[in-house]
Amino acid sequence: MANNIKRPNGTEDVLPKDIHKWYTVEKIARETAESYGFGELRFPTFENTDLFLRSVGETTDVVQKEMYTVKAKETEFTLRPEGTAGAIRAMLQNGMLNEALPQRIFYIISCFRHERPQAGRLREFHQFGLEMAGSPAPSADAEVISLAKNILDRLGLKNIELHINSIGCPTCRAKYHDALRAYFEPRKDELCDTCKERLVKNPMRLLDCKSPEDREIAKDAPVILDYLCDECSEHFTKLKKYLDNAGIAYTVDPKIVRGLDYYTKTVFEFITTEIGAQGTVCGGGRYDGLIEQLGGQHTPALGFGMGIERLLLVMDKQGCDYLAPKKCDIYFATMGDAALEKAMELSRALREYGYFAEYDLMGRGLKAQMKYANKIGAAFTIVLGDNELEEGKAKLKEMEKGEEVTIYLGDKFAASFEEVYFNKMLDFMDEETGGNGSLFAFTGEDK
Known part of the structure; x- marks a missing residue:
């Protein structure tokens, strides 16, 4: 092979x-x-x-x-x-x-x-x-x-x-170059071939040589500050x-x-x-x-x-801090072709709002889908099956705390999810500041 x-x-x-x-x-x-x-x-x-x-x-x-x-x-x-x-x-x-x-x-x-x-x-x-x-x-x-x-x-x-x-x-550097040539000339035979050429064309480059031997020779060379x-x-x-x-x-x-x-x-x-x-x-x-x-x-x-x-x-x-890597905002776990089509429709709407939405592309079973959602760190999940499609609503689960809320699957789904997501951010800020805000203040029922 x-x-x-x-x-x-x-x-x-x-x-x-x-x-x-x-x-x-x-x-x-x-x-x-x-x-x-x-x-x-x-x-x-x-x-x-x-x-x-x-x-x-x-x-x-x-x-x-x-x-x-x-x-x-x-x-x-x-x-x-x-x-x-x-x-x-x-x-x-x-x-x-x-x-x-x-x-x-x-x-x-x-x-x-x-x-x-x-x-x-x-x-x-x-x-x-x-x-x-x-x-x-x-x-x-x-x-x-x-x-x-x-x-x-x-x-x-x-x-x-x-x-x-x-x-x-260039004016003061010309005098410095003369001083460098006078310093290196007595030991030019000890320099590397590249530095022998530099001694003629541009002696300051000798100070930048990476050869340990040449660096040792250069350690007591004249200092440019004395020639400014x-x-x-x-x-x-x-x-x-x-x-x-x-x-x-x-x-x-x-x-x-x-x-x-x-x-x-x-x-x-x-x-x-x-x-x-x-x-x-x-x-x-x-x-x-x-x-x-x-x-x-x-x-x-x-x-x-x-x-x-x-x-x-x-x-x-x-150990400096970095921007947080982008993670999945919502994962749709689907059961059946109709549920998959609905997940595709809802994902398109969410992506127009700028959310990272994902659904199953591998033909996994429900348990495997939820395991995958957990592995990729999805913030929310929704399970879609025949019952959810028939009722026009589903359970939106916040993965970190396991809290659930009913959310409707109609035309206003993306706007409803955005408000739930916004409430999650407020809840997080409340926790950081010692408040007691509520996560799910809005369920987004379409009228």
């Missing part, structure tokens, strides 16, 4: 029983971004390869080792390894940067990188990200960092640390002041350079130690030169990306 086909290594299936966790993260992230004035952008899963070469940087691990690229006739495409480049391309191509600034967008996307799969690091992963284009002010940096922290707080995450750094502008020009230094000082004013705790971490070449000035990461080595749940910063690099007018910009799988790992680890 042939082997079963399995999903590709480094990818995951999200099952219906877990999708409510994803909905929780997406809902809170989307609502928080909208409260800060951001609107959703959707853009293609793949782009022309040149977009990532020009933006992410040819000396980065992403471009050198991790991109999924395919040639279609004479055209070369790449599955997006991150969100910023595609989002900025879309903003440019659609004229958004000609409108009132700042422009604010967010997105929820899948990304693709060919790297060794491990906990919190997949070959297909998902991100919530956002970009703000138009403002050079450090107050914009504080706004974006505040937004990220707001999302993490609303998700209920604990023990998440904010690390910030400034990696300067007056403008970059003032920008960083004001950012720290704004974060202090907002009560947002942070650690200045000179080792943060981020893995992509387009960053300038502010870079930041929200970090946890609770999911192993892949502890960055959110990372971002400023990229004032990227829009011009991609063919637009000089426009300062900044943003961040937040890994959804990593967020869920931390939320599970910390």
